[in-house]
Amino acid sequence: MMSSNTRGIHGIWMSRWTFIMAATGSAVGLGNLWKFPYVVGNNGGGAFVLIYFLCMLLVGVPVMMAEVVLGREGRNSPITGMSYVVKNSECGRAWQLIGWIGVIAGLLILSFYAVIAGWGLHYILEVSNGNVIGVDGESAASLFADLTSSPAKLIAWQTIFLGMCLLVVTGGVKKGLGAAVEILMPLLFVMLLVMLIYAILKGNFVAACRFLFEFDIASVSWRAILEAMGLAFFTLSIGMGAIMAYGAYMPEGASIGRTVLIISFFDSIVAIIAGLIIFSIVFSTSGIEPTAGPGLMFISLPVAFGNMPAGQFIGIIFFILVVIAAWSSAISLLEPAAAWLVEAAGFTRFKASFSLVGFVWLLGLGSVFSFNLGKDFTLAGFTIFDGLDFVTSNIFLPVCGLAISVFVGFVMNRDVLSRQMADLEGYLLLIKTPSSSKTLSLRVVWDWVLRFVAPIAITAIFFMGVYDNIRF
Numbered sequence: 254m255m256s257s258n259t260r261g262i263h264g265i266w267m268s269r270w271t272f273i274m275a276a277t278g279s280a281v282g283l284g285n286l287w288k289f290p291y292v293v294g295n296n297g298g299g300a301f302v303l304i305y306f307l308c309m310l311l312v313g314v315p316v317m318m319a320e321v322v323l324g325r326e327g328r329n330s331p332i333t334g335m336s337y338v339v340k341n342s343e344c345g346r347a348w349q350l351i352g353w354i355g356v357i358a359g360l361l362i363l364s365f366y367a368v369i370a371g372w373g374l375h376y377i378l379e380v381s382n383g384n385v386i387g388v389d390g391e392s393a394a395s396l397f398a399d400l401t402s403s404p405a406k407l408i409a410w411q412t413i414f415l416g417m418c419l420l421v422v423t424g425g426v427k428k429g430l431g432a433a434v435e436i437l438m439p440l441l442f443v444m445l446l447v448m449l450i451y452a453i454l455k456g457n458f459v460a461a462c463r464f465l466f467e468f469d470i471a472s473v474s475w476r477a478i479l480e481a482m483g484l485a486f487f488t489l490s491i492g493m494g495a496i497m498a499y500g501a502y503m504p505e506g507a508s509i510g511r512t513v514l515i516i517s518f519f520d521s522i523v524a525i526i527a528g529l530i531i532f533s534i535v536f537s538t539s540g541i542e543p544t545a546g547p548g549l550m551f552i553s554l555p556v557a558f559g560n561m562p563a564g565q566f567i568g569i570i571f572f573i574l575v576v577i578a579a580w581s582s583a584i585s586l587l588e589p590a591a592a593w594l595v596e597a598a599g600f601t602r603f604k605a606s607f608s609l610v611g612f613v614w615l616l617g618l619g620s621v622f623s624f625n626l627g628k629d630f631t632l633a634g635f636t637i638f639d640g641l642d643f644v645t646s647n648i649f650l651p652v653c654g655l656a657i658s659v660f661v662g663f664v665m666n667r668d669v670l671s672r673q674m675a676d677l678e679g680y681l682l683l684i685k686t687p688s689s690s691k692t693l694s695l696r697v698v699w700d701w702v703l704r705f706v707a708p709i710a711i712t713a714i715f716f717m718g719v720y721d722n723i724r725f
């Protein structure tokens with residue numbers, strides 16, 4: 254049998270660390286910096302954070318491990334890779350849909366993700382030009398409205414951002430993605446640290462810690478638990494083919510379990526640090542509420558930056574950080590489809606990335622117009638932008654996550670799975686009851702989670718998410 258290292262045509266990351274940086278780059282993005290803080294704000298703080306971490310550990314991490322296993326065994330784009338794994342598992346071909354859904358969902362997400370990332374680019378310029386100095390809530394809101402009401406501005410920024418993604422994905426696994434994340438990720442962590450120090454020195458750090466860590470368990474609703482789980486999936490980039498595509502370039506000997514734990518640790522720590530930074534800054538300026546919603550980053554924060562010492566400089570760093578985080582995530586949304594076009598249609602990397610970026614750009618116009626010309630065009634209460642966000646996060650992502658856990662839990666060829674996850678068998682847990690004691694390997698626990706815990710939890714998200722959001 255061909256070694257799985259040589260089966261792929263796109264190459265392998267330079268080392269396990271490059272994979273960790275790439276996958277962390279994919280995971281850490283607008284989900285952590287923009288979505289996490291405002292969703293925590295809307296759900297009352299600490300208790301929600303605790304549940305988010307539990308979801309991450311109990312469901313997110315095991316499903317992410319399953320997705321990496323599929324990627325590393327398939328060794329190609331999610332579509333080609335899944336067809337190989339499915340053939341080897343002698344099961345129904347319908348399981349190949351996992352790859353297709355992932356690739357399509359990735360492109361759909363990228364189409365609206367690029368628009369928000371474009372807002373980040375625009376704000377680097379706004380803050381640099383001094384346009385937020387001394388602003389109050391009202392003028393910050395109108396500054397934001399000036400941007401979103403202008404299709405020309407939104408299209409220009411979206412084009413620039415997609416151009417940046419094209420540049421990286423064209424370069425391929427080693428010289429494009431690998432090289433980019435090796436520069437971007439350390440930069441991101443340094444900037445985050447600078448922001449954190451600033452928040453501790455100049456912001457209301459104590460209030461931020463209270464808000465994020467003090468919890469009142471009575472405030473937790475069933476709905477919040479489901480929202481926390483959806484967010485954990487989104488911030489970990491699971492169920493979209495991205496982690497599967499990156500897993501395909503992972504060196505053979507590296508431990509999937511340990512690597513995924515490191516990635517999810519980074520992902521959670523960034524979400525927490527981002528929350529601490531944003532709320533320290535928000536609480537230091539009177540009159541800004543933590544429950545501002547999606548505008549928290551683009552309306553509330555500029556007010557704070559405009560009125561704090563060295564706010565302009567820090568504001569520039571902050572929005573550069575946002576763009577870097579979005580950029581390193583967006584490339585992972587493009588890569589699965591680009592790799593597939595190279596494999597299936599024989600396109601060069603450039604031709605594949607260029608045609609996909611063109612396609613995503615066109616799709617993105619729907620999101621652009623959702624904020625201006627087409628804001629009254631709604632379907633079941635959703636603008637195109639909201640609809641794409643809803644369909645990908647609440648339908649594609651849970652369906653794909655569920656399919657991945659059931660496939661790896663029950664259907665996948667057991668010998669292949671044992672080869673990929675051999676090291677998990679070496680970790681033993683001692684379970685003691687008053688009358689007996691038993692050892693269980695982590696591998697067995699992981700199997701149970703994939704077979705029962707994750708599918709039940711994900712099914713619950715799916716139904717609650719759909720039930721809660723559709724307004725006919």
Ligand code: PFF
Pocket residue numbers: 279280281282283284285359362487488489490491493494495496582583585586
């Ligand atoms: N994890 C990214 C974030 O938190 O912003 C978003 C994302 C990237 C989701 C890649 C899915 C994906 F495949």
